[in-house]
Amino acid sequence: EAQVTQNPRYLITVTGKKLTVTCSQNMNHEYMSWYRQDPGLGLRQIYYSMNVEVTDKGDVPEGYKVSRKEKRNFPLILESPSPNQTSLYFCASSVRDRFTGELFFGEGSRLTVL
Amino acid sequence: GNSVTQMEGPVTLSEEAFLTINCTYTATGYPSLFWYVQYPGEGLQLLLKATKADDKGSNKGFEATYRKETTSFHLEKGSVQVSDSAVYFCAYMDSSYKLIFGSGTRLLVRP
Numbered sequence: 641e642a643q644v645t646q647n648p649r650y651l652i653t654v655t656g657k658k659l660t661v662t663c664s665q666n667m668n669h670e671y672m673s674w675y676r677q678d679p680g681l682g683l684r685q686i687y688y689s690m691n692v693e694v695t696d697k698g699d700v701p702e703g704y705k706v707s708r709k710e711k712r713n714f715p716l717i718l719e720s721p722s723p724n725q726t727s728l729y730f731c732a733s734s735v736r737d738r739f740t741g742e743l744f745f746g747e748g749s750r751l752t753v754l
Numbered sequence: 755g756n757s758v759t760q761m762e763g764p765v766t767l768s769e770e771a772f773l774t775i776n777c778t779y780t781a782t783g784y785p786s787l788f789w790y791v792q793y794p795g796e797g798l799q800l801l802l803k804a805t806k807a808d809d810k811g812s813n814k815g816f817e818a819t820y821r822k823e824t825t826s827f828h829l830e831k832g833s834v835q836v837s838d839s840a841v842y843f844c845a846y847m848d849s850s851y852k853l854i855f856g857s858g859t860r861l862l863v864r865p
Contacts, residue, residue: 682758742803743790
């Protein structure tokens, strides 16, 4: 089954404790992206990757890191989480080799930073 | 700057009612336009798209027409069902191949 898998789905952590949210897709997509969803703000892009070893900042990259060592994986790293990073996070990949705006989303990871 | 504006929700309708969710955008050129839907507890799914002026995207009884003159892409459905209850996001793709999303509109359909 074609899917984007995120882990963990739910996480409560404390300020400053490093964490990684993993994302894996099994569709051989080149394009992958991370978004955060906050009430009243819709989805905002954190980072994206057009291909292996190529990553770029989105609109709200501060406090986050990513890596793209393999085509299928695109982990999101919070080196020192803060309460303003409490949010619902979505990983997504493109259904076509060349990005056309059609994204396939994971089920989301709800993160709470105390 | 570039942006997408959607009507604020929640929109509450009775089953079989007509649905319109307004969406307007501010962008240069003629971007591709999209509607995504998010069902409770799930990620977003592409609902429909239109890539040029006057195109009509359609799927699952939903329709939206790309109106260049009014920079709009309103979502419509003739007869909603309880299963259509979800959050609907309008979006466009900018010139750097990034999706710009609206803030979402929650639809609640009552039996």
